[in-house]
Amino acid sequence: MTKDEIEPLFTRADGSYLCARWGRPLAPVVFGVEDATLATFKGALEAVCQMAGHEIAETDPELGANLMVFFFRDWQELLGVPNLDRLIEGLAPLVDRLEAAEANQYRVFRFDEAGAIRASFVFLKMDDQLSAVPAETLALSQVVQTMLLWSDTAFRDRSALGQLGDGRVVLRPEIAALIRAAYDPVMPAVAQDPSHALRLAARLAAAPPPA
Template sequence: MDADQVRALFTRGDGSYLCARWGRPIVPVVFGVEEATLPVVKGAVEAVVALAGHRMAETDPELGANLMVFFFRDWAELPEVPNLDRLIPDLAPLCDRLAAAGANQYRIFRFDEGGAIRAAFVFVRMDDHMAQVPAETLALLQAVQVIVLWSDLAFTDASPLVAGREGAVMLRPEIAGVIRAAYDPVLPAVARDASHALRLAARMAAVQ
């Protein structure tokens, strides 16, 4: 990918540029899936974290778990989750808006004082479309979309995943390269200047 293509992945709908990565080890917890599906979701997170060269942990000292993934059938279920409204202010009105829009997924990020990601909440409504997506694909897609703060427009035209050998789904190589570059220790955890995309592209080219 050239610098312009990289820049587009982090340029938001309002024209601002923002790239942020996790500033602490990731501790995932998953709600709303069968026991057999838990390893699939956590395995996808582990794979993407390993790709980034980042770390996972057993617990977060502040939140216990800092990556919370919810699977459910109806947005009306979320406000009924005990204490979730304490973590997400105005949860009920948000769910009403998402239901009215027919949304089937939504992500909320929390940031530390420096702007790095400190927590993320992933909501996946299992509508007819989502129910047809294999668990491995759905898990990998969500893991990719929380490993860095992408633009709200980043994957509207093309998925970050691609079909691999024997029908398996894998991360697009160029997106994997962006993730690895974003976690390069020489680059900042947070960048708001579009020139950062030049540095990302340079790191990707150096690895290739």
């Protein structure tokens, strides 16, 4: 990928550039799914973290769990989750906005003092559209969109996932390489200057081809 292809993925609708990665190991917890779906989600998370060279932990010493994923049928269900309003400021107005927009997914990020991701909350309303998506595809899509702070317009025109000839859905190779480059220890955990996209492109160009 070139700088001109990478930059829009981290350029928000207001024109600002922002790319951030996790600054700590991920400690996930998933609510509202059966064990099989839970295993699928954790499998996708492990695969993407291994690819990125990032760690997964049983618990976060500060938060306990720092990646919380909620599956539900109605946005109003969130208002009944104990203490969620303490974690998500303005939860009730947010629920009203998401209902009005007929949204079926939403992600909230929290950042540490350096600007790296310290926590993320993923909300998935399982309407007819999301319910029709295979669990493996949904899990991989959500993990990819949580690994980095992408632009609010990223993947609007083209998914981060692709389909192989045998029907399997996988992460597009160029997006996988981009995530690996963003997690390279020599790269900053957070960047707000578009020149960061040029550095990512340089790392992609220098990376060896996948085996």
